[in-house]
Amino acid sequence: MNPKLLLLAGLCAGITCAMDTPSKPAGRAADPVFPPVRDVPGLPRVLIIGDSISMGYTLPVRELLAGKANVHRPPTNCSSTGNGLNHLKSWLGDQKWDVIHFNFGLHDAKLPPEGIRHSPPDVYEKNLRELVRQMQATGARLIFATTTPVPNNGVISPTRRFGSIESYNTAALKVMKETGVAVNDLNGFITPQTARVQKPNDVHFTAEGSSLLAGQVADAIGKILAQAR
Numbered sequence: 084m085n086p087k088l089l090l091l092a093g094l095c096a097g098i099t100c101a102m103d104t105p106s107k108p109a110g111r112a113a114d115p116v117f118p119p120v121r122d123v124p125g126l127p128r129v130l131i132i133g134d135s136i137s138m139g140y141t142l143p144v145r146e147l148l149a150g151k152a153n154v155h156r157p158p159t160n161c162s163s164t165g166n167g168l169n170h171l172k173s174w175l176g177d178q179k180w181d182v183i184h185f186n187f188g189l190h191d192a193k194l195p196p197e198g199i200r201h202s203p204p205d206v207y208e209k210n211l212r213e214l215v216r217q218m219q220a221t222g223a224r225l226i227f228a229t230t231t232p233v234p235n236n237g238v239i240s241p242t243r244r245f246g247s248i249e250s251y252n253t254a255a256l257k258v259m260k261e262t263g264v265a266v267n268d269l270n271g272f273i274t275p276q277t278a279r280v281q282k283p284n285d286v287h288f289t290a291e292g293s294s295l296l297a298g299q300v301a302d303a304i305g306k307i308l309a310q311a312r
Contacts, residue, residue: 116141117158123150127181127308130223131156132167132174134189136231136296139288143297144304152182152308163190164202164210171217180223182307184267184300187211188230188251189286192237194244204246208254215262224307227259228300229270232277233286245286267303269296 116138122128129152131141138160145154157174161167164187187210191202202210218225229252237245252270259266273280273288273296280292288296 114138116156119158120145120153120155122153126150127152127311128179129154129182129184129304129308130174130180131300132161132183132185133228134162134186135160135287136189137161137186137228139293140297140300143294144301147297147301148304152304154304161187163187163193164207164214166190167214168210171214175218175221180221181311182226182304183218183221183223184226184228184304185214185218186228186230186269187214188248188255189233189245192230192233192246192248192251194237194246197243201246204250204254207251208258211255211258212262215258215264219262219264224311225264226267226303226307227255227264228267228303229255231269231286231288231296232274232281234277234281234284239284239286265303265307267299269299272296272299 129148131137131144131154133156137156141154141156148154157170159170161170161174167187188207190198191207191210193199193201195201215225215227230248233239233245233248237247239245248270256266258264273292276292276295280289280295281287282289
């Protein structure tokens with residue numbers, strides 16, 4: 084074959100191979116929050132359900148409760164109540180849970196154009212009732228964490244806006260009171276400290292902020308476990 088044709092064929096094969104093989108970002112490690120946890124026999128089993136805020140505190144909660152509880156979470160950002168209703172059964176699995184610490188709110192409060200899963204407060208309340216019903220059916224003790232604040236009156240950018248977090252927390256607290264679910268007021272705890280520990284123009288927290296939230300979460304779970312004993 085003509086040498087030029089051989090060179091062209093080799094180049095085309097290389098291009099085809101590169102297109103068919105998904106690229107992996109250099110140096111990007113798997114999120115340490117997501118790998119499954121191997122239970123320590125005899126310890127209670129705890130499930131944390133929540134969005135990226137909970138992903139930030141899951142590992143330090145696990146460390147704080149080491150030797151006291153097996154702390155798990157679904158291998159995903161649990162997002163909105165609508166998403167929760169679609170996936171809760173798989174997150175719960177078929178094993179026993181002693182405590183479920185959960186939150187939904189930020190993704191429900193998202194406004195268009197980003198808020199694809201946006202749920203107005205009345206829909207959010209309805210969805211939460213059904214989620215609580217399904218989780219209580221497992222026999223686990225439940226703890227609801229109030230949704231943490233959004234800066235700038237809910238406006239992060241022209242395409243990233245949120246409804247009133249207060250209205251969503253009000254709806255959630257109504258549901259928890261009526262269904263007898265314990266409340267971990269993360270919003271009330273972290274709000275006075277947001278200027279120091281929340282990232283600028285962002286709903287997420289610094290490592291210090293996530294560590295502070297983790298302390299509150301671990302404390303709430305520990306109290307429920309002590310009551311159960």
